[in-house]
Amino acid sequence: MFNKLSFKIGLLFFVFILIIESFLFFILYTNLVNDRIEEVMDNLLARGNTHSAVLEDNFESPTLEHVGLMESASDYVVIITDATGNILINSDPIEEEMQEVIEHNNYEDMPREGKIVEDRWAEKEYIVADSPVTIDGVHKGHVFMFAHSQNVKKIIDQLSDQFAIVGIMTILLTIITIFILSRFITLPLIKIKEATEQLSEGRNKVELSTERKDELGGLANSITRLSKDLDRLKNERNEFLASISHEIRTPLTYIKGYADIIDRQGMTEAEVKAYATIIREETEHLSLLIKNFFELARLDQRRFVIKREEVLLCELIHSVTDRMKPAFEEEHVAYKVDCSNKDVWVFVDPERFQQVLLNILDNARKNSYEGGEVVLEASHTTEELRITISDEGEGIPKDDLPHIFDRLYRVEKSRSRDSGGSGLGLAIAKEIVESHGGQIAIESERGKGTCVRITLMRGDHLE
Numbered sequence: 103m104f105n106k107l108s109f110k111i112g113l114l115f116f117v118f119i120l121i122i123e124s125f126l127f128f129i130l131y132t133n134l135v136n137d138r139i140e141e142v143m144d145n146l147l148a149r150g151n152t153h154s155a156v157l158e159d160n161f162e163s164p165t166l167e168h169v170g171l172m173e174s175a176s177d178y179v180v181i182i183t184d185a186t187g188n189i190l191i192n193s194d195p196i197e198e199e200m201q202e203v204i205e206h207n208n209y210e211d212m213p214r215e216g217k218i219v220e221d222r223w224a225e226k227e228y229i230v231a232d233s234p235v236t237i238d239g240v241h242k243g244h245v246f247m248f249a250h251s252q253n254v255k256k257i258i259d260q261l262s263d264q265f266a267i268v269g270i271m272t273i274l275l276t277i278i279t280i281f282i283l284s285r286f287i288t289l290p291l292i293k294i295k296e297a298t299e300q301l302s303e304g305r306n307k308v309e310l311s312t313e314r315k316d317e318l319g320g321l322a323n324s325i326t327r328l329s330k331d332l333d334r335l336k337n338e339r340n341e342f343l344a345s346i347s348h349e350i351r352t353p354l355t356y357i358k359g360y361a362d363i364i365d366r367q368g369m370t371e372a373e374v375k376a377y378a379t380i381i382r383e384e385t386e387h388l389s390l391l392i393k394n395f396f397e398l399a400r401l402d403q404r405r406f407v408i409k410r411e412e413v414l415l416c417e418l419i420h421s422v423t424d425r426m427k428p429a430f431e432e433e434h435v436a437y438k439v440d441c442s443n444k445d446v447w448v449f450v451d452p453e454r455f456q457q458v459l460l461n462i463l464d465n466a467r468k469n470s471y472e473g474g475e476v477v478l479e480a481s482h483t484t485e486e487l488r489i490t491i492s493d494e495g496e497g498i499p500k501d502d503l504p505h506i507f508d509r510l511y512r513v514e515k516s517r518s519r520d521s522g523g524s525g526l527g528l529a530i531a532k533e534i535v536e537s538h539g540g541q542i543a544i545e546s547e548r549g550k551g552t553c554v555r556i557t558l559m560r561g562d563h564l565e
């Protein structure tokens with residue numbers, strides 16, 4: 103629970119908001135308290151001033167008594183003195199504290215409008231206002247108004263109670279708001295976490311709601327996409343494994359079948375030899391297949407190293423031609439090379455690049471008719487270098503073209519198996535060309551022929 107993101111975010115928010123709220127509440131509280139205290143004091147002074155105004159008109163015994171009588175019924179205490187502090191009248195019994203105030207009062211410098219002479223409400227029992235009675239510019243007497251500090255304390259207590267209630271309510275509301283807010287932020291994260299857990303547990307596809315347009319929505323989208331990719335990859339892997347086992351099973355069936363036949367009684371030596379040859383061929387086919395798989399696996403993991411070097415393009419093409427020529431002659435297919443610019447250098451791994459050209463030429467040969475022609479052309483512009491290999495063979499059906507670079511993909515499975523193909527050649531060629539930073543494309547029309555084009559950027563080779 104304490105490690106939960108929602109808790110951490112919530113706590114952080116709470117601490118910050120609490121600090122801000124406390125600060126604001128403190129300012130509000132002190133302002134209000136000061137206002138209220140000032141109000142009480144102003145009232146006290148105003149009351150005293152009213153009495154002194156009355157007395158200024160008539161500073162006689164009956165008026166004094168009248169004032170004393172009035173205040174004896176109120177919460178306040180009034181003491182009226184003469185100009186030097188001798189008590190003339192008091193509304194209530196005089197307490198020690200009152201006596202002290204009257205004794206220590208500064209009678210000389212009392213402003214005409216009076217003033218608060220004791221405002222320490224927290225320490226003293228009374229707050230006191232002094233309103234001088236001034237007749238013809240001369241202080242005749244002083245009206246001392248006493249109010250219980252208790253009144254001020256009561257007001258402050260009330261204010262504190264109200265603040266406590268509002269404070270508690272604010273804290274509760276803050277907690278609720280933060281709880282909802284943090285859930286709002288963390289809920290999608292929790293869902294994302296659950297989704298990724300499901301993914302790692304082996305469930306392939308997860309759908310996360312992707313309505314949100316913010317970063318969390320983006321993350322949910324990415325994870326949904328990732329799960330789809332994962333699903334596709336798993337399916338592809340399964341299909342690939344199924345194809346591999348099928349590819350391996352077929353030659354193994356042949357090998358076992360012919361081995362059984364050889365084992366039988368009464369085989370002539372010629373027959374045994376012929377079957378042994380088939381077994382050898384199938385074994386070679388299997389070895390080649392496994393070698394190709396291995397190669398592809400290494401290409402996939404980008405573990406193989408391309409050892410690039412500067413080579414003359416035409417020399418590279420001629421060495422491939424030398425190796426392919428006999429095979430073309432055997433099939434009665436014409437093979438032409440057009441490598442007009444003899445000075446073009448390429449910066450490639452010659453071994454790998456020959457492998458690419460050999461496979462494409464081999465495909466052209468296998469799929470050509472007797473009397474057909476295969477042409478290899480090398481050309482270049484300032485930006486790129488192009489090698490095209492075209493044949494007049496049977497071509498590739500339109501539906502098969504998009505898959506032609508897929509692993510183990512063959513147009514006519516049984517026929518190309520007869521010619522020894524496993525459908526890995528073009529996949530390997532593509533990987534090699536792309537790891538040289540180049541591109542390979544294939545165009546084909548059923549009945550007319552096929553054209554494979556390799557393009558290398560000029561920056562990828564030197565001249």
Ligand SMILES: Nc1ncnc2c1ncn2[C@@H]1O[C@H](COP(=O)(O)OP(=O)(O)OP(=O)(O)O)[C@@H](O)[C@H]1O
Nearest residue numbers: 465466469497512513518523524525526527528552
């Ligand atoms: N020039 C071509 N004309 C017609 N079909 C072709 C041509 N090149 C390739 N194909 C088709 O594409 C398929 C895939 O070619 P790829 O080179 O990958 O495999 P393969 O030649 O069958 O086997 P491998 O090259 O592994 O020995 C071939 O089986 C063939 O059907």
Ligand SMILES: [Mg+2]
Nearest residue numbers: 461465527528
């Ligand atoms: Mg091939």
